[in-house]
Amino acid sequence: MHELSICQALIDQVEVLAREQRARRVLSLVVGVGPLSGVEGRLLKQAYPVAAAGTLAEGSELDIEDRPIRVHCKSCGEDSDATANRLVCAFCGDWRTDLISGDELVLTRVEFVREQTYV
Numbered sequence: 457m458h459e460l461s462i463c464q465a466l467i468d469q470v471e472v473l474a475r476e477q478r479a480r481r482v483l484s485l486v487v488g489v490g491p492l493s494g495v496e497g498r499l500l501k502q503a504y505p506v507a508a509a510g511t512l513a514e515g516s517e518l519d520i521e522d523r524p525i526r527v528h529c530k531s532c533g534e535d536s537d538a539t540a541n542r543l544v545c546a547f548c549g550d551w552r553t554d555l556i557s558g559d560e561l562v563l564t565r566v567e568f569v570r571e572q573t574y575v
Contacts (some may be wrong), residue, residue: 459499463507463518463560470566474512479568484511486566489541490523491540497522525558 470482475546489497497520504518523552529545535556544551
């Protein structure tokens with residue numbers, strides 16, 4: 457299950473952010489997952505507690521945001537939604553499109569508990 461290694465990489469990234477922000481622990485994080493990313497959101501959520509164990513993120517919540525598949529048409533210039541098996545323009549029907557979104561796995565938000573600093 458490659459979702460565990462993805463979670464471990466996410467935890468590494470979150471721990472760097474936590475140190476930069478002087479956080480004591482991580483409360484939650486939000487990850488955007490596109491259907492063409494090759495990542496199964498359900499398996500990512502299952503692997504997350506294992507990857508977070510013993511880290512600043514232990515006990516935190518992982519939320520998954522589904523990202524849409526969007527394409528840009530090279531013929532008519534419009535951007536539109538598409539499906540995984542049909543990356544065509546919704547306006548003119550042309551198949552010559554560029555993928556705008558839908559293949560990403562992105563950390564979009566992290567919520568920390570910060571250290572108290574007294575002056």
